[in-house]
Amino acid sequence: AQKVTQAQTEISVVEKEDVTLDCVYETRDTTYYLFWYKQPPSGELVFLIRRNSFDEQNEISGRYSWNFQKSTSSFNFTITASQVVDSAVYFCALTSSKLTFGTGTRLQVTL
């Protein structure tokens, strides 16, 4: 069985602050993929990143960065210099046979 835990239910920050969203996963498989999706208030799910279990290299894309640590089964997501448009629910997900989502973290960025 696989499981994804996003312990932070809701985070509120002021614009320009950095924020890290935590994701811890469980799986018995040696090959798996991890994902982050964003769900803005409009409701659609937007793909952000995919990372495979053999690639522990951190990734940066603009203000977004991801830290994958296999030793702690974590795949954390950091937004640098947050903006109001970053306000959304962020989901971490894991797949080896089917996609399992965490419960999501609601990020509220205020002025």
Place this chain on the structure above:
Amino acid sequence: DSGVTQTPKHLITATGQRVTLRCSPRSGDLSVYWYQQSLDQGLQFLIQYYNGEERAKGNILERFSAQQFPDLHSELNLSSLELGDSALYFCASSSPSGTDYNEQFFGPGTRLTVL
């Protein structure tokens, strides 16, 4: 825009009724997935089709069924509806490699309200 389309956007119906949700995948994608998002259950995988065949089943109730047609569009049928079936239903598609490791692209969802 993900390229995945879903109709209708909103659906309001009564308990005991049956509805059909429709999904068209991105051009070239062979896999279609259905998910249910509710406040108490979160995002739950329901079922996957690959090139017309059922590929994987998740937490799908027996009252629910799906199919994928030769043109690759998919329909999710929900019958004997209950209040608890009220949710946002997403369809997603992924690239035609046949593996389950590819990112999935989600449609805008169908919001079902059962009264």
